[in-house]
Amino acid sequence: MQSIIIDLFQKPGQYKKVAGFILVALLAAFPYIYFNNYYLHIAILVGIFVILSLSLNLITGFTGQLCLGHAAFYGVGAYVGALLMKNLQMNFFLALIVSFLVTGLFGLLLGIPTLRLRGDYLAIVTLGFGEIVRLVFINWEEVTNGPMGLRSIPAPSIMGFVLKERYMFYYLILIMVLLVLFLMNRLINSGFGMAMQTIKADEIAAESIGIYPVKYKLIAFILSSGLAGVAGCFYASYVSYISPTTFVYNTSVTILAMVVLGGLGSLAGSVIGAAVLTLIPEVLRFISDYRMLLFGALMVLMMIFKPEGFWGVSKRVKNIYKLKAGRRHHERDIKSQ
Template sequence: MNALKLKNYSKLLAGVLLLILPLFLQQMNDYVLHIAITIGIYIILSLSLNIIIGYAGQFALGHAAFYGIGAYTSALLMLQWNVSFWVALPAAAIITGLFGLLLGSPVIRLRGDYLGIVTLGFGEIVRLVFVNWVDVTRGPMGLPGIPAPTLFGYTFTEKTDFYYLILVLAAITIFVVHRIIHSGIGLNLLTIREDETLAQSIGIRPVKYKLMAFALGAFFAGVAGAFWASYISYISPDGFRYMDSVNILAMVILGGSASIPGSILGAVILVLAPELLRYVDDYRMMLMGVAIVLMMIFKPSGFWGEKHRKTNFYRLQRGEHKP
């Protein structure tokens, strides 16, 4: 009971600190607040990819494509149809989720490297569409002048406004993902990841839940993309490259797959680390690479992955699954 109270107090303290954080960051400069906002975006992206990789066990390498689809969908809705941000964001998320289903349907029976190659190809196809569909996306020139969110006549112009918005979106994402993975859906996904044949034998349909994982992962990536488009007010195909997918994947692996705290920690580390290493700019990426290699050697389950996976394994052993 005391441990539970301590955990709840820790969450409350963390929430209070996040709420008052802009008061301290603004005293430094807007760039530090921008880093905090970027961390929030990548927390959503890392969590969304973790649904696909960590819980469903599907090796996906094209997550930046969903991020881009959400950004372009939201931007086009606001620029060409004068749709409000509050309508464009959920619409972009839903459309991106449908693209997740579209990708998952033909490739869902592939595994391992084969699935990774197909999703990588999907990411490149989407990026090339952004580049070459000039009539809609303006190609390499991108889409400028994307409107900022407006709420009750107040337009979001300050970085503090966007900080609180991404804080709310990240909190909603964490809550929803937590509820999903601790429900029958999450336990079924874990069963499929551990042993697909066993899952089929107890009445779980792997295709159904894998498609669900792709759709959910794409949905939340679309949320992050829609926010990014309004925050930056300009998007171009260069913002959604293959290396962005690799970066999101590294966050999941480094933090710990199948772990919500791991996804959050991975996003924080891989956004902050390049900034902290700016004083050794010539060696920054080399040092990052060495750190990740050492991490994989000495702690292959990630910073926060091992304990969480054990907990889920024991829950599966007790038969806590629902077809």
């Protein structure tokens, strides 16, 4: 037994799997360790924000396109999901897929005109887009019920079994987060993902090796907004009530802060960033008046002293593409050492 453990820890990459497995097991056991609705609620919020920050990381962290309107995609997903489930009695999982597609379409619509823009110009346009979407939520009363928002959005159900307990939502979001992480990990460590990252680094150099930036930017926008839509759809079903006040500029900024403080271009960073920034305001509740003040100061301090974030790209595994490509290489290398 001992030798197996030692063996596991000696192979590079293996111990990560073990650590990951233990972490997932702990997360799965969480509702049994702390069965407390408040903790579960916070954990579910963390899950939602993990998906949001992972998705934003796809545009901003990997492809290098600054986006300050992510809350709009989150909102579109929430409204689309809510309306489908409420008015058409559509199944949650189907609504999730439709939300992904509709929000992805919005991402494409925003992506096309912004292809020529960069940096701050892109920031203000995405910000303006977010504002316009918010105004539509408020003013298109026939559909969105205006500032009052939409109430009694049904909970998800799987073949007649309704997920109405909080811990069920917890497991649902846990599975969703793991699935997103799994797919994102595959994506960013692929040739496709590397091509995306060249656009962030240097667009002209990327073109000089045959990469067409337009394609990758648009796909990043579509996937990113689609994922934010999925998070929104889940959120709508979870809280059963949505209103325009959730999907505001501040939410966009918070998501961006999660990505940046966690570490641009790092999946682990997004997870950590989302967890930390969701927890900080909760932990600081006892000094509730000052918490946002501290939060602002923390953002500044972090940028001064640790601009690459909690888990920056320097921690990434080098040549991971090669490691993933072939066991054969890998084993050969180990033997030769």
